[in-house]
Amino acid sequence: MTEKIKLFDTSKCTGCRSCxxxxxxxxxxxxxxxxxxxxxxxxxDLQPNTYLVMRxxxxxxxxxxxxxxFRHHACMHCTDAACVKVCPSGALYYTDMKTVGxxxxxxxxxxxxxxxxxxxxxxxxxxxxKVYKCDMCESRIGNNMEPACAKACPTGALTWGDKxxxxxxxxxxxxxxxxxxxxxxxxFVDGTHLVYVLQEKTALYSALPTNPSVPLSIVLWKDVLxxxxxxxxxxxxxxxxxxxxxxxxxxxxxxxANKMExxx
Amino acid sequence: xxxGLIQATDWYERLVHWMLALSCLFLCxxxxxxxxxxxxxxxxxxxxxxxxxxxxxxTGLLFALALLLAIKMWWQEAGVFSMPEDLEWMxxxxxxLWHVDKVPEVGKYNPGQKMFFLAVAIFxxxxxxxxxxxxxxLIFPAMLVRWLFVLxxxxxxxxxxxxxxxxxxxxxxxxxxxxxxxxxxxxxxxLKKQHPKWLKxxxxxxxxxxxxxxxxxx
Ligand code: HEM
Ligand code: SF4
Ligand code: SF4
Numbered sequence: 001m002t003e004k005i006k007l008f009d010t011s012k013c014t015g016c017r018s019c020x021x022x023x024x025x026x027x028x029x030x031x032x033x034x035x036x037x038x039x040x041x042x043x044x045d046l047q048p049n050t051y052l053v054m055r056x057x058x059x060x061x062x063x064x065x066x067x068x069x070f071r072h073h074a075c076m077h078c079t080d081a082a083c084v085k086v087c088p089s090g091a092l093y094y095t096d097m098k099t100v101g102x103x104x105x106x107x108x109x110x111x112x113x114x115x116x117x118x119x120x121x122x123x124x125x126x127x128x129x130k131v132y133k134c135d136m137c138e139s140r141i142g143n144n145m146e147p148a149c150a151k152a153c154p155t156g157a158l159t160w161g162d163k164x165x166x167x168x169x170x171x172x173x174x175x176x177x178x179x180x181x182x183x184x185x186x187x188f189v190d191g192t193h194l195v196y197v198l199q200e201k202t203a204l205y206s207a208l209p210t211n212p213s214v215p216l217s218i219v220l221w222k223d224v225l226x227x228x229x230x231x232x233x234x235x236x237x238x239x240x241x242x243x244x245x246x247x248x249x250x251x252x253x254x255x256x257a258n259k260m261e262x263x264x
Numbered sequence: 265x266x267x268g269l270i271q272a273t274d275w276y277e278r279l280v281h282w283m284l285a286l287s288c289l290f291l292c293x294x295x296x297x298x299x300x301x302x303x304x305x306x307x308x309x310x311x312x313x314x315x316x317x318x319x320x321x322x323t324g325l326l327f328a329l330a331l332l333l334a335i336k337m338w339w340q341e342a343g344v345f346s347m348p349e350d351l352e353w354m355x356x357x358x359x360x361l362w363h364v365d366k367v368p369e370v371g372k373y374n375p376g377q378k379m380f381f382l383a384v385a386i387f388x389x390x391x392x393x394x395x396x397x398x399x400x401x402l403i404f405p406a407m408l409v410r411w412l413f414v415l416x417x418x419x420x421x422x423x424x425x426x427x428x429x430x431x432x433x434x435x436x437x438x439x440x441x442x443x444x445x446x447x448x449x450x451x452x453x454x455l456k457k458q459h460p461k462w463l464k465x466x467x468x469x470x471x472x473x474x475x476x477x478x479x480x481x482x
Binding site for chain 1: 300301359360417425426428
């Protein structure tokens with residue numbers, strides 16, 4: 001299957017939240033009562049039952065007056081995904097389309113993915129003792145449909161398609177927009193499968209890391225210590241064997257004085 | 265029981281030892297099942313990976329208890345080095361690696377065993393502290409928990425490797441040792457070879473317990 005990505009263009013988004021609602025609908029996620037905290041941001045963050053949230057930000061701009069920032073916030077579907085690296089059960093996995101799926105039935109609720117993800121995406125629910133996140137509508141994209149969110153988007157801010165084609169479009173769009181506009185996603189974790197065209201500087205968007213990477217600790221843990229555990233134990237076993245056949249065990253001396261005193 | 269055997273350990277010592285050893289072994293096994301996808305099948309024997317995870321966590325509590333008891337019990341004897349004989353022993357690696365005419369005499373625990381004890385005590389505590397926090401990762405900062413996973417894995421590398429060293433030296437590597445941790449009774453010949461100074465000390469202090477003889481100590 002050809003590699004596909006989901007492209008989100010902040011400049012075309014009107015903040016209508018169709019994508020957020022479509023996600024709830026397709027994944028049959030109930031809504032939760034929330035409190036108004038004086039912003040349009042609702043719900044306030046990702047939750048076990050909210051895989052996708054539209055981030056709303058108001059920015060004061062001396063020239064343009066108030067500016068609105070809208071960002072489609074969900075799993076980035078990393079090519080080198082920290083969550084897949086740490087998941088002990090295989091519940092998190094790469095799909096044929098290179099997106100990151102989640103087989104909740106075998107999740108053991110160790111929550112390692114929650115601490116590992118550089119984008120702070122997976123959410124743990126203590127009622128079900130499982131972890132939740134966007135799976136890019138695996139049941140849809142596996143059947144040649146686009147993700148529910150992209151299907152619902154009325155403005156073309158969200159598109160789903162072949163990686164090559166959409167990346168080209170993304171770079172062209174960033175160039176056309178000019179100013180601070182840039183492409184976000186292809187330069188780290190070996191490329192994400194949710195890619196943004198950001199109209200403003202990355203640092204201005206809330207909850208968006210400017211330079212995310214698979215944490216060093218996870219690379220050390222999984223790529224160095226894990227093989228080392230087997231290597232060290234294997235080395236000890238081999239060493240013991242060599243010791244036994246070359247140097248020999250440390251056997252009690254069998255002189256006459258000891259014979260009387262029992263023993264084996 | 266054969267006459268002339270010497271009591272090297274009492275029941276409490278052996279109980280704590282086996283609590284520590286078996287819980288540690290089980291933690292290694294369940295840990296391996298979680299560490300390697302190819303070993304996930306070990307977990308199937310225990311009712312699945314979720315069950316295994318909780319078995320690991322609760323066995324961790326038992327291990328913590330055993331470790332504390334072990335440290336309390338062995339600290340005096342195995343936690344401190346007595347110079348200069350321990351240093352001399354180390355210079356010749358206790359005669360374990362090359363031929364040594366006369367191995368310096370050491371007490372109940374030789375420096376190798378002391379280092380082993382210290383490694384188990386230190387890394388055991390590391391495993392307990394990191395493990396307890398990793399059990400409830402969401403109430404701690406993610407940065408901290410990420411590094412604790414590294415420490416837990418590092419501790420595993422050490423403990424898993426040491427486990428086999430210990431197994432070898434406690435069995436075929438020095439014949440006659442294993443009974444010390446099963447029945448507690450060892451032969452005089454073994455004691456003389458392995459812990460000559462301890463044997464002398466016990467003889468001098470009259471604390472030697474020999475099967476078939478009147479107990480002089482009590
Ligand atoms: C001899 C001591 C121990 C050994 C050898 C050991 C070994 C391991 C290993 C190999 C792993 C898998 C790590 C990986 O995936 O790379 C692990 C995970 C884990 N261990 Fe231990 N461990 C020990 C003690 C403990 C203790 C005392 C606790 C706390 C009660 C604990 C709690 C955990 C937790 C929470 C995990 C993560 C998986 C999970 O959520 O259950 N461990 N351990
Ligand atoms: S964004 Fe986080 S949860 Fe999504 S694939 Fe990357 S590491 Fe995994
Ligand atoms: S919580 Fe579940 S999905 Fe996350 S790493 Fe653990 S087993 Fe995998």
